[in-house]
Amino acid sequence: xxxxxxxxxxxxxxxxxxxxxxxxxxxxxxxxxxxxxxxxxxxxxxxxxxxxxxxxxxxxxxxxxxxxxxxxxxxxxxxxxxxxxxxxxxxxxxxxxxxxxxxxxxxxxxxxxxxxxxxxxxxxxxxxxxxxxxxxxxxxxxxxxxxxxxxxxxxxxxxxxxxxxxxxxxxxxxxxxxxxxxxxxxxxxxxxxxxxxxxxxxxxxxxxxxxxxxxxxxxxxxxxxxxxxxxxxxxxxxxxxxxxxxxxxxxxxxxxxxxxxxxxxxxxxxxxxxxxxxxxxxxxxxxxxxxxxxxxxxxxxxxxxxxxxxxxxxxxxxxxxxxxxxxxxxxxxxxxxxxxxxxxxxxxxxxxxxxxxxxxxxxxxxxxxxxxxxxxxxxxxxxxxxxxxxxxxxxxxxxxxx
Ligand code: PLP
Numbered sequence: 001x002x003x004x005x006x007x008x009x010x011x012x013x014x015x016x017x018x019x020x021x022x023x024x025x026x027x028x029x030x031x032x033x034x035x036x037x038x039x040x041x042x043x044x045x046x047x048x049x050x051x052x053x054x055x056x057x058x059x060x061x062x063x064x065x066x067x068x069x070x071x072x073x074x075x076x077x078x079x080x081x082x083x084x085x086x087x088x089x090x091x092x093x094x095x096x097x098x099x100x101x102x103x104x105x106x107x108x109x110x111x112x113x114x115x116x117x118x119x120x121x122x123x124x125x126x127x128x129x130x131x132x133x134x135x136x137x138x139x140x141x142x143x144x145x146x147x148x149x150x151x152x153x154x155x156x157x158x159x160x161x162x163x164x165x166x167x168x169x170x171x172x173x174x175x176x177x178x179x180x181x182x183x184x185x186x187x188x189x190x191x192x193x194x195x196x197x198x199x200x201x202x203x204x205x206x207x208x209x210x211x212x213x214x215x216x217x218x219x220x221x222x223x224x225x226x227x228x229x230x231x232x233x234x235x236x237x238x239x240x241x242x243x244x245x246x247x248x249x250x251x252x253x254x255x256x257x258x259x260x261x262x263x264x265x266x267x268x269x270x271x272x273x274x275x276x277x278x279x280x281x282x283x284x285x286x287x288x289x290x291x292x293x294x295x296x297x298x299x300x301x302x303x304x305x306x307x308x309x310x311x312x313x314x315x316x317x318x319x320x321x322x323x324x325x326x327x328x329x330x331x332x333x334x335x336x337x338x339x340x341x342x343x344x345x346x347x348x349x350x351x352x353x354x355x356x357x358x359x360x361x362x363x364x365x366x367x368x369x370x371x372x373x374x375x376x377x378x379x380x381x382x383x384x385x386x387x388x389x390x391x392x393x394x395x396x397x398x399x400x401x402x
Contacts, residue, residue: 014139018370022354026364037391038364041380042184044252044334046304048293052253055292059285068281070272072105072260076287079294080105084243084262087218087227091235098262104271105290107282109216109246109259111275114140116212116242116261117176119270121146125175130161131372132337134184134214138372146175150372155328155339159186160194163201176210177202179230182217185371185378186337187330189221192233199234211241216259217333219250219301222309239264249333251293252304257282258290308334311381311388318392322399334382337368338395341375343402349374361398363391 019040026036071077077100085097092098106112113136121127123145129137130151138148149169153159166177179198181190190198202209213230221227231241246259261271275281312329315336319327326339344353350367354377358364368376379395381388 010143010145014142015370018135018351019366022358022364022367025355025358029358034362036358036362036364037387037394039379039381039383039388039391040364040366041382042366043254043382044249044304045382045384046252046307048253048256048289049251049296049300051292051296051300052251052256052289055288056285059288064284064288066284068284068287070276070281071103071268072281073284073287073291074100076105076290076294077101077103079291080245080260080262083294084229084245087215087229088232088235088243090233091231091238094235095238102262102265102268103260104263104268104275105258105260105282105287106275107257107259107279108248108254109214109244110136111257111279112244112246112259112261113137113178113212113214114143115271115274116244116263116267117141117144117146119267119274120144120176120210122175124173126171126173127176127178128161128166128169128174129178129372130159130165130180132159132183132185132368132376133178133372134180135370135372137178147173149174152372153186153188155326158188158328158331159183160188160190161198162194163197166198166201167205170206170209174206174209176212178212178214180214180216181228181230182220182330182332184217184333185335185366185368185373185376186328187222187333187335188328189331190228190230192226192228195228195230195233199230199237202234203236209240211237213241213243215243215245217249218245219298220305220308220334221332222312223331242267247290247293251296251301253289253293256286256289258286258293307385308381311385312336314385315379315381315388315392318389318396322396325395325399334380336379336381337373338365338377338379339375340377340399343399344375350377353377357395357398361394363394363398365395
């Protein structure tokens with residue numbers, strides 16, 4: 001029997017990580033003694049907060065190792081509700097506070113989004129996604145039986161969708177719109193006014209459409225100081241918006257797998273049923289770390305955020321020397337998205353160019369193709385200053401020579 005007849009149809013057309021092949025190339029070149037600068041990291045290069053580590057140790061010593069409630073321990077859900085209320089004062093003023101009962105803690109923001117799509121989509125339902133997008137969105141939509149509908153973001157508009165763009169792709173089958181600000185991979189952020197305009201449009205013209213607002217990079221902002229949570233700008237969508245967040249990026253805790261949804265009761269009940277019959281609650285020990293991280297003052301993360309700001313400035317300064325390279329300065333997250341159209345050969349895209357960059361420039365970046373942007377690559381600034389400088393200089397040298 002061939003493998004394809006063994007594997008369930010629901011996996012047809014769902015793609016595996018596109019960067020595996022490139023990572024293998026980096027490993028094999030390094031094994032041969034080549035000095036490759038790796039700018040592919042999707043996680044902060046900072047350690048987790050000491051307080052989070054101490055909380056896990058304490059929980060372990062206290063034998064906090066039993067199953068927890070599926071949605072997470074009450075103290076953690078309370079902290080998350082409080083954080084969300086602080087980020088959504090307008091929605092709170094109109095509709096009251098989110099409660100611990102509105103929160104489901106999942107294995108990272110990834111499972112939170114997956115659970116939401118699984119709980120909302122019927123076969124053939126459409127999900128609007130703005131490109132360039134986090135590469136898991138369309139694959140998760142497909143796994144959930146839905147159909148991704150892509151709005152092609154334009155660099156001139158900082159890759160953002162307007163209410164008009166959404167109107168053009170809206171159909172009776174549209175069920176969900178996914179928004180992500182600050183964005184992976186572009187670092188773009190929506191303003192309060194932009195979110196309000198989208199919210200007003202959805203409230204008036206798209207009554208059945210839900211919003212998933214992925215706010216996982218909320219703390220990592222460069223020029224603006226104010227983070228805008230979608231619901232704070234569009235409170236009238238309170239009964240059909242799911243706020244997704246977590247500690248992976250903002251608290252440098254990627255491997256701990258702490259993410260969550262804050263959602264209206266009917267959906268939260270479905271999320272609980274799904275998670276209760278699949279993975280159950282997340283690891284008991286890390287939930288105590290989650291509490292500790294959420295209790296920390298903003299200043300605790302100031303060093304990390306200012307390092308990202310400094311590196312962003314340095315990277316932009318160096319990259320500006322490559323004339324044909326298009327750079328849209330990121331406003332948040334920890335990536336710089338580079339337009340490489342001038343360097344992509346006919347019939348190829350950023351997949352092949354990324355391989356060439358590893359072999360010839362000795363720099364690894366992530367191709368934009370799986371993010372829905374075939375003529376772009378994503379460079380991470382979540383690496384130390386010297387490595388980043390070396391990587392940017394090598395890229396500039398390559399691009400200037402080609
Ligand atoms: N959303 C975006 C935009 C991301 O970039 C990521 C991770 O790369 C996630 C969600 C999921 O994060 P995690 O599952 O690690 O919490």
